[in-house]
Amino acid sequence: MASKDREILPDVFIPVHYDVSLFDLQLSGSWGYNGIVKVNGRVTRPTKEIVLNSKEIDVKKVEVYGEDGTKLFEASNITYDRTSERVAFQFPAEIAPSDILLSVQFTGIMNNAMAGFYRSKYKPIVEPAADTPKEGDFHYMLSTQFESCDARRAFPCFDEPNLKSTFDFEIEIPSGQIALSNMPIKDERAGRNPGLKVVSFERTPVMSTYLLAWAVGDFEYVEAMTQRKYQGKSIPVRVYTTRGLKEQAQFALECAHRTVDYFSEIFEIEYPLPKADLLAVHEFAMGAMENWGLVTYRTTAVLFEEGKSDTRYKNRIAYVVAHELAHQWFGNLVTMEWWNELWLNEGFATWVGWLAVDHFYPEWNIWSQFVAEGVQQAFQLDSLRASHPIEVPVRNALEVDQIFDHISYLKGSSVIRMLSDHLGREIFLRGVAAYLKAHAYGNATTNDLWSALSKASNQDVTSFMDPWIRKIGFPVLTVTEEPGQINIRQNRFLSTGDAKPEEDETIWWIPLGIKSNPDFTDNTHTGALVSRSDIVSGVTQDSFYKINMNLSGFYRTNYPAHRLTKLGQSLNLLSTEDKIGLIGDAAALAVSGNGSTTALLSLLRSFKEENNYLVWSQISTSIANLRSVFAQNDLVSSGLRKFTLELVSPAAEKIGWEFMLEDDYLTVQLRKLLIGMACHAGHRDIIAEASRRFSLWATAKDKSAVHTNLRSVIFGAVVSEGSDQEYKFVKEEYLKTDSVDGKEICLGALGRxxxxxxxxxxxxxxxxxxxxxxxxxxxxxxxxxxxxxxxxxxxxxxxxxxxxxxxxxxxxxxxxxxxxxxxxxxxxxxxxxxxxxxxxxxxxxxxxxxxxxxxxxxxxxxxxxxxxxxxxxxxxxxxxxx
Structure with missing residues (x-):
């Protein structure tokens, strides 16, 4: 999308540097504050008006100073456009093209909307500092969330990603509180009144407004130093929490300092800031936010308490920490040029986040998890007519919140995985490093990334990736068999199965990845389909073959019914990713009518002996959708419940309730999943045992009867099957739990x-x-x-x-x-x-x-x-x- 097609600020003033000063914070009641922002920049042509972004800000006074510090003008009129979130300053005479300083005095509000500069309420677990903000039963911390368009809620600014500047920031706060920002503290001095101090921070690198951040609170931290040296010394990595929670940040800290070193190595660019802070925020709309040098997190994405937290959250923390730290390079150092290329930030950070977790925790089988969770969720949304291209036109930045979705994150990362597998990971990362070096501290586009990867690989990456990025949807590959060959054809896949000719014009580059040797020796067909249809010879209908090995390519495969049956009988020849893909494809093709539900059910019966958690996860998802769609037909609903019970019972009974010291992460998750599936399908003995354990726990006879990792399963089962009493117990637990994940678990169970x-x-x-x-x-x-x-x-x-x-x-x-x-x-x-x-x-x-x-x-x-x-x-x- 050309810049002329975007609703952007007038380009009469280009910012270069901001001085932001906040003071007179009202830490209860109105929650207001005063501020002054001074913007150094250049007027590009004669103008009597300068327009900035502003929302919920009251501008009091605006002045313009010349390069020599002489006051030139004071704004004669200030007007607001609430719809477009802008404020315009009119001056009594033209400002000539020159370097100027724009000074704006304003008032703002620390809102409770989890956007802009906002307050988060919490109940401390230890006595907080005496001057910690408090109102009613709650104490408060303050923090920011500026992506995508909410820096303008905190101070008037030029709030567009390509208008990069440097920032100096200072804030006046109670003396007993801690202030954080993107950079280390430069200075502390006495405030305007007793009991206050002004904290100022070092100047940031050139960056976008949405990456500026600060926080104030009763904070403490855990710290580790990077093992790598950066300009001769290690960098401090800290995880900050409100007082009393820092020990729950140890796992995130372990992940964070290693990840900073890992990314510095694979991106071939050293971490560019002098510190890396992570902050747990009590109220947070997203999972986390990649503010440069001060990453903010929802508490469940950064805190973990051994013995109290579900181990699933360890997996989540490792990934979210890696995802946000990847952004310190891919998004912060090099930033998308405009919001239509949001996927450049999020798709890449998602893929490389999984890459880092796989590097540190290979026993978690991370890429199988990615296929089961990431790829399948991307397929689901992208199979709807309501989907959008990965790179979606954004005319007005205020539209962008709705594209922070599975297309930008999960389809984006899926096609990056496909490209990385095709080029080879080493070559792919070499191209990424070249891209980052070429555009450091600037803005870049999708084509810039493709150019770097094309040069690194000596392949025309642009030509085969362009449809994946700029066209809506993805293909289904339909296979027909003939003696000595198979025929393959690509078409747009829609969940309704009724793509019209005008919706089915895209020809995708499709890496085939056909495995056709049951001994898994070197017999992989690595060619690609680059036309509507083609013939693959050497693959016969009498032999084993599997298309899209490890579900590397982002497409569905529709086999003839007898081939699907054969694959169900050859599970020992399939990887975990292949099994997940086979089930996911069969389920989706049943929905669209390209396949059938009876074929899916027959395939699922083949998995009775399965013992892999991630395969069972896909089975569970597919069955849950069947039971949801057909829920209103009592005969079908009852039959599907009995089918599920027969499928899952042997595995659930075999794995049992007791956790062993030697249980690995995947075994722990499998036990939880199988018991949950069995309860949901009506397994009377397992439901009875869940009820027994819940009763022991609820009456305090044996608090260990409900294992930490089975809270969601047991609470959900007793609420679903029980009376008012069980519901009330879980509701009370929600209100009093001090487990960081306890509220999420209770809320989910109550909804059953x-x-x-x-x-x-x-x-x-x-x-x-x-x-x-x-x-x-x-x-x-x-x-x-x-x-x-x-x-x-x-x-x-x-x-x-x-x-x-x-x-x-x-x-x-x-x-x-x-x-x-x-x-x-x-x-x-x-x-x-x-x-x-x-x-x-x-x-x-x-x-x-x-x-x-x-x-x-x-x-x-x-x-x-x-x-x-x-x-x-x-x-x-x-x-x-x-």
């Missing part, structure tokens, strides 16, 4: 209730001030996944919309996520029509893309249900399940 009165109580609770806004979408996900209760969520939303909107509209990211996740699971045309009618006369600008996804998802489910419901029932009856 089938009792309509308790569902309504749950929703009242979720939207009360007892639940943080950041967690509300977890409630939506839990209820939406519960086929017994999801309609009650929609009825509640309609009946209480003013309250729902008021609670969520302060943060568009949370609002969009709630709408999308809460309403996408229905399989009923009437509900789709009801949703459309309900939102018709409402301002849906914060979540309009979500509503398109919801409508598309429901239509997909409706078509699938209508087409396959009878066939599924026949199959279930023929095998004695119904």
């Amino acid at each position: 209730t089938k009792n309509a009165d308790l569902v309504r109580d749950y929703l009242d609770f979720v939207f009360s001030d007892k639940v943080a806004i950041q967690d509300i979408h977890n409630g939506a996900v839990s209820l939406a996944s519960n086929s017994s209760s999801r309609h009650l969520l929609w009825e509640y939303m309609k009946a209480h919309w003013d309250m729902v909107e008021s609670r969520l509209s302060t943060n568009n990211v949370v609002f969009e996520r709630f709408v999308r996740m809460g309403l996408s699971k229905f399989a009923d045309h009437a509900i789709e029509a009801d949703i459309s009618a309900f939102f018709q006369n409402k301002d849906t600008s914060a979540y309009d893309r979500a509503l398109v996804i919801v409508a598309d998802s429901i239509r997909t489910n409706v078509h699938y249900k209508a087409r396959d419901e009878g066939l599924v029932l026949e199959w279930l009856q023929s095998y004695g399940y119904a």
Whole structure:
């Protein structure tokens, strides 16, 4: 998209450096503050007006000074455009092209919207410093969240990613509090009043406004030094928390300092700042934010307490820490030129985050996890008409919040993995390093990355990657067999299976990765499909073959029915990634009508002996979708439950309840998954044991009866199967738990209730001030996944919309996520029509893309249900399940 097609600030003033000073912070009540921002820059042509970005800021006075420090003008008029989030300063005479200093005095608000400069409430676990902000029952910390367009909420600025500048920052705070920013502290001095101090920080490198950050609170930290030397000395890496939590940051610290060294090595550029801080923030809309030198995290993405936290969170922390530290180079050092190339930041950081975790924890089988979670989620969204290209046109930056989604992150990282596998990882990383060196401290485009990779690999990367980035959707490869050869054809894959000719014009470059030797000797066909269809010779219908080895390519494969059966009988010849891909493809093709649900069910029966957690994870996901779509047909629903019970029971009974010291991470996760699947399918003995353990725990007879790693399973089972009493116990646990992951686990379990009165109580609770806004979408996900209760969520939303909107509209990211996740699971045309009618006369600008996804998802489910419901029932009856 050319710059002329974007709604950007007038280019009459180009900023070079900011001095930002904040003072008079009101740490309760109004939560206001005063500030002065001084911007050095150049006026490029004669002008009587300078326009900046500003939101929820009240500008008091504006002055312009010449290069020699002489005051030239004071603004004669200040006007606001609330819609475009701009403020314009008009001056009494023209400012000539020259270097000037623009000085703006303003007031702002430390909001509670998790955007801009905001406050987070929490209940401390130890006595905080006496001057820690407090209001009512809660203490507060302060921090910032500026990506994508919220630096303007903290101070007036030129809030566009290519308008890079350096920053000096200072803030006046209570003497007992700690202030952090991107750079180390330069100086502390007495404040304007007793009990206050002014903390100033070293000047930042050239960077975008969205990467500026600061925080104030009753902080403490754990620290480690990098093993590598940077300009002759190690760099301090710290994880900051509010007082009393720092020991829970040890695992994140271990990950962080090693990851800084690892990325310095593979990117061939040393970490560019003198320190690396990570900060746990109590209220946080996203998972984390890559502010340069001061990365902020949701608590569950950075804190872990041995013996109290689910080990799954270790996996999450290692990845999120790596993802955000990757951004210190890929995004911060080199920044996308405009928001349409958001994927350059997020797709790459996602892939290289997994790469780092695999490097440090190879026993976790990370790339199989990526295929099961990342690739499959990307497929799901990208199979909808409501999807968008990886590189999506963004006319107005205020649109960008809705493309922080599975396309930018997960499809982006999936196609990077595909390209890396094709070029070879060493060559790929060599090209990435060249790209970073060429554009350090500047902005770059997708084509700049392709050029660097083309030069490193001596291949025309642009030509074969361009459709993957700039075209919507992905292909399905349909296979037909003939003697001595197979025929393959590519077409756009849609979950509704009805791509129109104009939707199916893209010809993708598709790496085939065909494995055709059962002994797994060197017999891989590494060619690519570069036309609509082709013939692959040497692969016969009588022999074993598997296309898209390890699911390296981002496409589905549609085999003939008998070949799918054969592959189900040859599981010993398949990698974990292959098995995951086989199940995922069969499930998706059943939905679209390219395959059948009966073929999927027959394939799933082949996996009774499976013992890999990640394969079972894909099985669980596929079955959950089947049970969700066909939930309203009692015969089919009952039959699928019996099918699931027969499939999972042997594995669940074999793995048992007891954790052993020698259990590795994947075994721990497998036990939790299998027990959960068995409970959900109605395994009476396992449900009874879950209830027994819960009773011992709830009555305090044996608090160890509910293992840390089984809280989500046991709580969910007893809430789903039990009475008001179990529900109330888990609700009380939510309110009093001091486990960092406890609230997420309890909230998810509470949403499993089938009792309509308790569902309504749950929703009242979720939207009360007892639940943080950041967690509300977890409630939506839990209820939406519960086929017994999801309609009650929609009825509640309609009946209480003013309250729902008021609670969520302060943060568009949370609002969009709630709408999308809460309403996408229905399989009923009437509900789709009801949703459309309900939102018709409402301002849906914060979540309009979500509503398109919801409508598309429901239509997909409706078509699938209508087409396959009878066939599924026949199959279930023929095998004695119904």
